[in-house]
Amino acid sequence: MKGIGLVFFASAAFYGLAGMCLGLWMGGQQDFTLAPVHAHLNLLGFVTMALVGFFYHLTPAAAGRLAKVHFGMATLGLWLMIPGIGLAVTGRGEAMAIVGSLVTVASMALFVVNLGLSLRPSRRRDVVAHSAA
Numbered sequence: 001m002k003g004i005g006l007v008f009f010a011s012a013a014f015y016g017l018a019g020m021c022l023g024l025w026m027g028g029q030q031d032f033t034l035a036p037v038h039a040h041l042n043l044l045g046f047v048t049m050a051l052v053g054f055f056y057h058l059t060p061a062a063a064g065r066l067a068k069v070h071f072g073m074a075t076l077g078l079w080l081m082i083p084g085i086g087l088a089v090t091g092r093g094e095a096m097a098i099v100g101s102l103v104t105v106a107s108m109a110l111f112v113v114n115l116g117l118s119l120r121p122s123r124r125r126d127v128v129a130h131s132a133a
């Protein structure tokens with residue numbers, strides 16, 4: 001693995017470690033207030049970023065400039081959303097969580113567009129090579 005796929009995957013590993021540490025901390029404290037933070041850090045940070053990393057690794061046609069913008073938006077969304085959920089569940093305002101959610105949804109929409117574009121025959125080296133043969 002290399003390139004943007006690896007960047008997504010390395011981020012996923014980092015978020016997975018952070019999410020698990022938060023889970024351990026919650027268990028140790030017997031205070032589960034931050035369970036939604038833990039869940040989103042693991043599911044958006046670890047699981048989603050890892051799946052996307054695998055996709056870009058397996059689909060070089062999609063791993064171009066849009067994939068880098070996707071990474072930037074997904075990262076920004078996560079870094080707003082995770083503390084934002086923490087603030088929201090502790091009663092200190094929801095604005096950051098809302099903005100983070102919107103950026104995160106936008107990053108997923110960009111992923112859908114990029115995925116769709118990568119399916120076009122002109123972007124797929126395997127299809128071009130196959131039809132040229």
Ligand code: HEM
Nearest residue numbers: 019020021023024026027032035036038039042043046047
């Ligand atoms: C070392 C690893 C982990 C530890 C110690 C841990 C610990 C915890 C704890 C203590 C809770 C709160 C349970 C409660 O409210 O009674 C929790 C909830 C949860 N965890 Fe984990 N967890 C770990 C890994 C993961 C992973 C890898 C995922 C997902 C990929 C995950 C997803 C969730 C979800 C969805 C919830 C429910 C959140 C909610 O009720 O709002 N956890 N975990």
